[in-house]
Amino acid sequence: MKEGPDIARVAALIGDPARANILTALMSGKALTASELAGEAGVSLQTASSHLAKLDDGRLLTARKQGRHKYFALASADVAGVLEGLMGLAAGAGHLRSRPGPKDPALRKARVCYNHLAGDMGIRLFDSLLGRAFLSVTGGSVALTDAGGAFVTDFGVDLGTLATGRAPLCRLCLDWSERRSHLAGALGRAFLGRFEESGWAERVPGSRIVRFSQRGEAAFNGAFPLQAA
Amino acid sequence: MKEGPDIARVAALIGDPARANILTALMSGKALTASELAGEAGVSLQTASSHLAKLDDGRLLTARKQGRHKYFALASADVAGVLEGLMGLAAGAGHLRSRPGPKDPALRKARVCYNHLAGDMGIRLFDSLLGRAFLSVTGGSVALTDAGGAFVTDFGVDLGTLATGRAPLCRLCLDWSERRSHLAGALGRAFLGRFEESGWAERVPGSRIVRFSQRGEAAFNGAFPLQAA
DNA sequence: TAAATGCTTCGACTATGATCGAACTATGAA
DNA sequence: TTCATAGTTCGATCATAGTCGAAGCATTTA
Structure with a gap:
């Protein structure tokens, strides 16, 4: 019709x-x-x-x-994107599943979104990479700059293996809690993997929450500083 | 729960x-x-x-x-965004409302998305502006460059009136047919308005289709050339 | 082989909610 | 005022689809 x-x-x-x-x-x-x-x-x-x-x-x-x-x-990541969008609308309409419980702040701070880091710290990661010109954004698609490639390799991510997959290296993903874009794609997944391997963070079983240790958060903040505005 | x-x-x-x-x-x-x-x-x-x-x-x-x-x-535009996302998933699952009818190609070529131009020509508009450095994209948000401001004013859009609204001047919007970003926001709306005022295009009543006249499409292609890759 | 686990199919029950006729309210026109 | 149009509310009807018990496959373990 x-x-x-x-x-x-x-x-x-x-x-x-x-x-x-x-x-x-x-x-x-x-x-x-x-x-x-x-x-x-x-x-x-x-x-x-x-x-x-x-x-x-x-x-x-x-x-x-x-x-x-x-x-x-x-x-696909598209499905995840639509789900995040729906969460945004639901949150905007005030339809939280329950009164904001104890898990909610942790969820807003750092959580897994499909396979990469989202929430407060996900935004911070993205902003830091962008601010230091490690990422370049054109037309809604993100790419790793040369300097960014060096930084990422130095951080322990093997770009060669990453690039082989069919999934794009960098993607944008919209956050329901922050209403901002953050880094998704193979690189986003790789970063989260490194955080876990380095013992900076661990995932809370049966939940989307990512819990950073005190040491881990300090290291994270050191590795991903924000530029002065 | x-x-x-x-x-x-x-x-x-x-x-x-x-x-x-x-x-x-x-x-x-x-x-x-x-x-x-x-x-x-x-x-x-x-x-x-x-x-x-x-x-x-x-x-x-x-x-x-x-x-x-x-x-x-x-x-809000957020709602429109989620709806476009759902359309993308539905199209991807092959769940078109009916077998692709005669209206479908026209819809893919040029249509209204909330209040701006989407589809094939919407993408072209965006790419052309971006390719000539009239827009700059940083961190998922778009801005008009100085050169872009001059171009837009020259095109007959009054930036002064546009900037007064609460809505952002430039926004990105994802297309279900092209799976690409295109220009939304107050500027996107203004462009569509100018196309109609100049007689380049008219909206088909009771539909999202935007029909360009032959002359209008030629003028559009002239005004928004694509850079050679 | 038999037993156990993981998942699917079938069938019956049930509740939710979409639908419209009819009656009601509100605004505008004559 | 009287009439017409736009929209809402109420109530009854009805279909869709979510639910789980029971039985049926399929795969692994003993």
């Missing part, structure tokens, strides 16, 4: 509470099994199975069978 | 076919009355009224009473 793609189908897919919980859980970037997702969503295994089939059918998830487990993950 | 804002509420709001049609219709950027929207959505006035109340309650729309009419518009 109307023009353009069929929005309602996709939105309705996300609009069920159980499915929304599943998708939110997968925003951690990790692939989870059907049983784990059933637990996250608070429904029985049969119900979850039905939901997962629908999400898979709607191309929001990818499924991968491994032995007798079936692992699900978000289909 | 879970962390973060309540995605399901917003998504379910968008997920009803009638409401999705209403929102899609409002992507034209124009404010429409309840009756008009009922027609667009293909439901009775009573039903539409109920839907509009819910959308208003969920902060996706703003309502404005004028005489015995009530005009509705999208609440």
